[in-house]
Amino acid sequence: AQSVSQHNHHVILSEAASLELGCNYSYGGTVNLFWYVQYPGQHLQLLLKYFSGDPLVKGIKGFEAEFIKSKFSFNLRKPSVQWSDTAEYFCALTNFGNEKLTFGTGTRLTIIP
Amino acid sequence: KAGVTQTPRYLIKTRGQQVTLSCSPISGHRSVSWYQQTPGQGLQFLFEYFSETQRNKGNFPGRFSGRQFSNSRSEMNVSTLELGDSALYLCASSLGGGENNSPLHFGNGTRLTVT
Numbered sequence: 001a002q003s004v005s006q007h008n009h010h011v012i013l014s015e016a017a018s019l020e021l022g023c024n025y026s027y028g029g030t031v032n033l034f035w036y037v038q039y040p041g042q043h044l045q046l047l048l049k050y051f052s053g054d055p056l057v058k059g060i061k062g063f064e065a066e067f068i069k070s071k072f073s074f075n076l077r078k079p080s081v082q083w084s085d086t087a088e089y090f091c092a093l094t095n096f097g098n099e100k101l102t103f104g105t106g107t108r109l110t111i112i113p
Numbered sequence: 114k115a116g117v118t119q120t121p122r123y124l125i126k127t128r129g130q131q132v133t134l135s136c137s138p139i140s141g142h143r144s145v146s147w148y149q150q151t152p153g154q155g156l157q158f159l160f161e162y163f164s165e166t167q168r169n170k171g172n173f174p175g176r177f178s179g180r181q182f183s184n185s186r187s188e189m190n191v192s193t194l195e196l197g198d199s200a201l202y203l204c205a206s207s208l209g210g211g212e213n214n215s216p217l218h219f220g221n222g223t224r225l226t227v228t
Contacts, residue, residue, distance in 0.1 A: 034216065036219075042221070043116075043117075043203075043219045043220060043221045043222065044203065044205075044219040045219070046216045046217075046218070049216050090156065092156075098169065099144050099146060099161050099163070099168070099169060099207060099209060099217070100146070100158050100161060100169045100171075101146070101148075101156075101158065101205075101217060102158070103148075103155055103156040103157075104155075105155045106155060106156075
């Protein structure tokens with residue numbers, strides 16, 4: 001069975017700080033990896049995705065993530081956060097040819113102005 | 114393009130009742146998935162429909178069911194409601210081609226409260 005782990009439950013940063021949110025997964029086959037963001041009161045939105053190719057993927061709003069197959073990781077990064085990045089962030093995966101998303105438990109990010 | 118539309122936004126029901134939630138996917142999307150979001154369990158997959166057929170199913174009891182219509186719109190039904198069914202129910206749609214997974218686009222959800 002596949003699973004996704006997000007070890008940081010709540011992260012608090014000051015504006016302009018650098019961000020890295022951890023995501024590890026467990027699955028033996030080919031995976032597609034995603035980061036979704038849920039701003040307060042809004043729907044889940046796709047930040048970025050990895051299907052294949054360059055393991056460093058860039059998403060919206062200055063976010064990027066790196067797929068490291070040997071570490072089963074897909075960490076999310078942003079060099080300088082803004083107050084508007086306050087949200088909950090979910091890492092998720094699907095296995096090849098399957099629409100079912102398996103989500104991590106989420107990381108709540110609070111940015112202090 | 115209009116996004117994924119879920120109705121109603123809020124529902125309050127009593128234990129033992131049943132409820133039907135509706136989802137209209139993005140135009141052209143043939144796959145519709147349903148997820149339950151709770152503070153304790155996070156986001157959990159309920160089921161996925163593609164071309165009116167259930168293609169994937171999560172680990173939920175038979176009280177949770179769904180269907181998809183020929184226009185790709187989907188409904189989810191929960192019978193004999195329990196207090197633990199209180200949650201945000203999210204619908205997501207995608208092209209559903211399988212070979213090259215397209216990302217899921219989520220609706221705003223239906224907030225169900227069972228009293």
